[in-house]
């Protein structure tokens with residue numbers, strides 16, 4: 001297996017169904033909370049920190065599923081969570097959170113500390129129901145952001161109605177799975193063929 005290959009496995013979480021814990025509510029904690037709520041406005045989030053930045057309080061005020069706990073870190077905080085994002089300005093604390101999360105079987109993202117992460121956050125492009133998450137294998141978050149800007153430009157706004165139309169067609173095809181796949185492939189073939197012509 002090539003060392004240069006990105007072996008990360010992408011998933012799309014339903015954060016309304018999970019419990020997210022963000023530890024730290026400074027600059028980076030605010031950014032992570034913003035990103036979570038931008039993608040999943042009804043996400044269940046607990047933010048725990050000894051200092052809570054004003055912007056974090058404002059976001060919590062606007063989102064009823066966000067709760068704030070002003071506290072210094074203790075491992076029991078992890079118990080009521082499924083996913084944890086650590087955004088603390090203390091490497092020893094981040095390492096302690098890592099150890100506690102492992103012990104409790106919780107998944108951890110330690111912001112900007114790849115060696116402590118079970119999962120990375122990606123750069124996200126959203127057009128209607130279509131969402132693309134980008135990772136550079138941790139090599140260049142700036143490239144991930146630039147790619148996001150690129151895909152935002154090139155994906156047509158019509159992709160929203162296209163997705164809805166295909167969903168209607170999909171729901172109206174009465175045949176079995178194999179036949180449905182065949183029909184949907186036929187209908188969408190021109191999307192790929194048109195692209196091949198322009199390349």
Ligand SMILES: C[C@@]1(CC(=O)O)C2=NC(=C\c3[nH]c(c(CCC(=O)O)c3CC(=O)O)Cc3[nH]c(c(CC(=O)O)c3CCC(=O)O)/C=C3\N/C(=C\2)[C@@H](CCC(=O)O)[C@]3(C)CC(=O)O)/[C@H]1CCC(=O)O
Nearest residue numbers: 111112114120121122123135136137138140141142144145
């Ligand atoms: C995609 C995005 C998602 C998000 O964070 O929401 C994200 N970083 C973003 C931006 C960004 N982060 C940094 C800069 C400054 C420029 C630079 O340093 O390059 C910029 C650019 C900017 O802000 O423009 C600093 C930084 N980041 C990491 C390190 C540590 C290291 O590399 O060792 C350092 C140095 C810290 C230091 O030196 O102190 C590490 C990680 N950052 C990741 C994700 C994961 C890998 C994703 C991948 O596989 O590509 C990973 C591994 C773990 C994680 O944090 O999840 C988000 C784009 C948001 C958007 O789309 O707008």
Ligand SMILES: NC(=O)c1ccc[n+]([C@@H]2O[C@H](COP(=O)([O-])OP(=O)(O)OC[C@H]3O[C@@H](n4cnc5c(N)ncnc54)[C@H](O)[C@@H]3O)[C@@H](O)[C@H]2O)c1
Nearest residue numbers: 024025026027028029049050051071072073087088089112
């Ligand atoms: N600010 C940036 O632009 C930036 C850029 C790249 C990387 N980083 C890194 O991201 C991390 C977080 O930075 P930041 O700017 O958000 O820091 P910050 O000082 O703004 O916030 C730190 C947060 O962690 C909390 N915290 C610290 N110790 C705690 C404890 N024992 N218990 C509970 N809460 C505790 C603080 O209360 C605060 O809410 C750091 O590792 C930093 O090096 C920051």
